[in-house]
Amino acid sequence: MRALNKKIVFLYVLLIAYITIKILSVNIGFLTISNELNVGIWGVFFLIALFFTKGDYNRYLDQYDKVQTTFIVVVGYLMFYFLLGLFVGYQYNAYSLTPRGIINNTILFMPIIIFQEYIRQVLVNYSDGKSRWIVIITLMFILIGLNFNSVFNDFQNAEATFKLLCSEIIPAVARNFVFTYLAYISSCKPVILYRLLTTAVSIYLPILPNINWFYNGLFGILVPIILYVLTNYSQLKLERKLSREEEKKNRPITYVPTLILVFLIVGFVVGFFKYQPVAVVSDSMLPLFARGDMIIVEQLNEEEVKNLKVGDVVKFLTDNYYVIHRIYAIEETKDGLVFTTKGDNNNAPDSDKVKAEQIKGKYKFHIKYVGFPSVWLSEALR
Amino acid sequence: MNNNKIKKITIVILILVIFVMSTAYATLYRKLKIGGNAHVSADWKVEVTDIRETETLGQASSVSLPTFTASTVTFHASLVEKTDSITYTIKIKNSGIIDARLSDIVSTQSDATIIYEIGGINKDDVLLAGEEKIVTVKISLSPSTLEGEPVSNEVSIIFNFIQNI
Numbered sequence: 001m002r003a004l005n006k007k008i009v010f011l012y013v014l015l016i017a018y019i020t021i022k023i024l025s026v027n028i029g030f031l032t033i034s035n036e037l038n039v040g041i042w043g044v045f046f047l048i049a050l051f052f053t054k055g056d057y058n059r060y061l062d063q064y065d066k067v068q069t070t071f072i073v074v075v076g077y078l079m080f081y082f083l084l085g086l087f088v089g090y091q092y093n094a095y096s097l098t099p100r101g102i103i104n105n106t107i108l109f110m111p112i113i114i115f116q117e118y119i120r121q122v123l124v125n126y127s128d129g130k131s132r133w134i135v136i137i138t139l140m141f142i143l144i145g146l147n148f149n150s151v152f153n154d155f156q157n158a159e160a161t162f163k164l165l166c167s168e169i170i171p172a173v174a175r176n177f178v179f180t181y182l183a184y185i186s187s188c189k190p191v192i193l194y195r196l197l198t199t200a201v202s203i204y205l206p207i208l209p210n211i212n213w214f215y216n217g218l219f220g221i222l223v224p225i226i227l228y229v230l231t232n233y234s235q236l237k238l239e240r241k242l243s244r245e246e247e248k249k250n251r252p253i254t255y256v257p258t259l260i261l262v263f264l265i266v267g268f269v270v271g272f273f274k275y276q277p278v279a280v281v282s283d284s285m286l287p288l289f290a291r292g293d294m295i296i297v298e299q300l301n302e303e304e305v306k307n308l309k310v311g312d313v314v315k316f317l318t319d320n321y322y323v324i325h326r327i328y329a330i331e332e333t334k335d336g337l338v339f340t341t342k343g344d345n346n347n348a349p350d351s352d353k354v355k356a357e358q359i360k361g362k363y364k365f366h367i368k369y370v371g372f373p374s375v376w377l378s379e380a381l382r
Numbered sequence: 383m384n385n386n387k388i389k390k391i392t393i394v395i396l397i398l399v400i401f402v403m404s405t406a407y408a409t410l411y412r413k414l415k416i417g418g419n420a421h422v423s424a425d426w427k428v429e430v431t432d433i434r435e436t437e438t439l440g441q442a443s444s445v446s447l448p449t450f451t452a453s454t455v456t457f458h459a460s461l462v463e464k465t466d467s468i469t470y471t472i473k474i475k476n477s478g479i480i481d482a483r484l485s486d487i488v489s490t491q492s493d494a495t496i497i498y499e500i501g502g503i504n505k506d507d508v509l510l511a512g513e514e515k516i517v518t519v520k521i522s523l524s525p526s527t528l529e530g531e532p533v534s535n536e537v538s539i540i541f542n543f544i545q546n547i
Contacts, residue, residue: 032512035479068389075396079403085414094419094426094482096547104547147424149512150477153431168424202423207416234385319447352446 007052008126011119012140014045019143026148035108046115049122063186065238066231070182070190073227074197081219082201085209095203105203113195116144117179121188124180138180142172158381167213171220178224185235194227214270222262229255274299276361278315278324279371281378284343285324288313294371295324297361305356306337313363316341316354324363325350418453419485419542427478428509428543430455433470440466442521445534453541459521460534461496467522474503474541475514482509483546490538495527498537508546517541 018041025031033041095105120141127133146168154164179191202208230252237247267273280293289295297315300308308314308327315324316339325341328349332338337356342349407414429452435444445458448470459468476482484507487500502517509515523533 065386065389068386068393072389072392072396075393075400079396079399082403089415089417091418092416092542092544094428094544095480096545098547101545101547105545147427147477147479149479150424150427153475153477207414210418319449 042115066186066190089210090207091210117188121183124183167217174224279374286345289366292372295366315361316358428482432473436471437469442466442468456538458536469520472517476509481546482543485544488540496535
C-alpha cells in the first residue's frame with residue numbers, strides 16, 4: 001500500500017502544478033494553456049493515473065443505482081431548465097453548431113470530463129476515506145474547474161464579486177463536494193454522466209433559456225444538493241446504517257415540503273409572482289414609508305399601467321435602478337402616457353418624466369424595518 | 383414495486399418526454415421568443431464591461447446615463463443640430479476560454495432621425511479569449527432631419543458574438 005501511495009503523491013504534484021500554471025497564466029501570457037493543449041495535458045494525466053494504478057483494488061458499491069439516480073436528477077433538471085425558457089425567453093447558443101464546430105467542441109470538452117473524473121476517483125480511492133484528503137481533492141477540483149481570467153476580472157468590484165460567488169464559485173463548491181462524494185461511495189461513472197449531460201446541453205442545443213446569473217447560481221446549488229440527498233439515502237440504506245424509524249424519517253420525500261417552501265420564497269423575492277417585496281433605500285417617501293422598510297409591490301402589465309391614477313405610488317425603472325414615488329401628473333402624448341412623479345418628502349417633482357413602459361409595479365402596503373438586510377447588502381455592494 | 387423498477391420506469395418516462403419535447407420544439411420553433419446569443423457557461427463569457435460618454439459636440443446631451451448588460455448597450459441622447467453628436471466608448475471583454483466572433487450588430491432604435499456610427503469593431507471581427515476591445519458609438523442626427531427642436535431618442539445596440547470556428 002505504501003508503494004502505491006507514492007504514485008498518488010506524484011499525481012497530486014502534477015495537479016498542483018497544473019493549477020499553479022493556470023493561476024499564473026492570467027498575468028503571464030506565455031503560460032496560457034490553449035484549449036487543445038489542455039485536452040492533451042489531461043490525456044497524459046489520465047494515462048499516468050491508469051498506468052500507476054492498473055489492477056489495484058477499487059471499492060465499487062452498487063454503481064448502477066447511483067448512475068440511475070444521477071440520470072433521473074440531471075435529466076429532470078435539464079427539462080425544467082429548458083422549459084423555463086417559455087417564461088423567460090430563449091437565446092441562440094453561442095457555440096458553433098456547424099459539423100466542424102460540433103466535432104471541435106466534442107473533442108475540446110468531452111474527453112477532459114472522462115480524464116478528470118477518472119483521476120478524481122483514483123485519488124478518492126487512495127484517500128482511504130480520510131476526510132482531510134476528501135476535502136483536499138474537492139478543493140483541487142474546484143480550482144481546476146474555475147476560469148481564473150473571469151474570476152480575477154470580476155473581483156474588481158463588489159457587485160461583480162458577489163455575482164461571481166453566487167453564480168460560479170458556490171455552485172462549483174456544491175458540485176464538487178457531491179462529485180467527490182459520489183466517487184467515494186460509487187465510482188466516476190455517475191459523475192461522468194452528470195457532467196457529460198450538462199455539457200452536452202450547453203454545447204449542442206441550438207437555443208438555451210435566457211436565465212440570469214441568479215437562476216444559474218440557484219440551480220447550480222440546488223441540483224447537487226438534491227442529488228446528494230437521494231444518493232446519500234440509498235447509500236445509507238445499502239450499508240444498513242439506518243433503523244426502520246430513521247429510514248422513514250430520512251426518506252427523500254420528506255424534503256419535498258422544504259424544497260417547495262424554498263421555491264416559493266425565492267419566487268416571491270425575485271418577482272415570479274404577482275406581488276414582490278422591495279427594500280426601500282431612501283427617505284424620499286416619508287411619512288408613508290422610510291429607508292429600511294419593505295414594501296410589497298403589485299406587478300403591473302401594460303393594460304394595468306393605463307389604469308393608474310394621480311396619487312398612486314408606483315415602482316419604475318430609471319437609469320438601471322428602481323424608484324418608488326407617487327404619481328404627480330399624467331399626460332397623454334403621441335407616444336403614449338407620460339407620468340410626472342414626486343417623492344412625498346421631496347420639495348419638487350422628479351426632473352425626468354416616466355414613460356408607461358418604465359412603470360413596473362404599484363405599492364400595496366409595507367412592513368417596517370424588514371428591508372434593512374437588503375439595504376445594507378445593496379450599500380456594501382456599491 | 384421495488385426501488386430499482388421505479389427508477390427504470392422513471393428513466394423510460396424521462397426519455398419519452400425528451401422525444402416529445404424535441405418534437406414540440408421542431409414544431410413550435412418559429413413561435414418561440416428567441417433573441418441574442420446566450421451566455422452559456424463560465425467557459426463562454428463575452429460581455430460589455432464598461433460604457434462612458436467621452437465626447438459631446440454642440441448642443442448634444444445625454445438625457446440619462448448610458449447603461450449596459452452583457453451584450454446590450456443603451457443610450458438616451460438629445461440632439462438639436464446636425465453638427466451635434468455624442469460619442470460613447472464601450473469596453474467589450476472576452477473573459478471566457480473560447481475565441482469569439484462578432485456575428486452581427488443589432489439596433490433596437492425605432493426613430494430614424496437619430497443615427498449611430500460604430501468604430502473599433504466590424505462584423506466578423508474576432509475577439510480572442512482574454513482579449514478586450516474598445517468600441518466607440520457616435521450618435522448624431524440624420525442628415526434629413528429638420529433642425530430647431532431638440533430630438534431625443536433611446537437607442538439600444540446589441541453585440542451578438544458566437545464561437546469562432
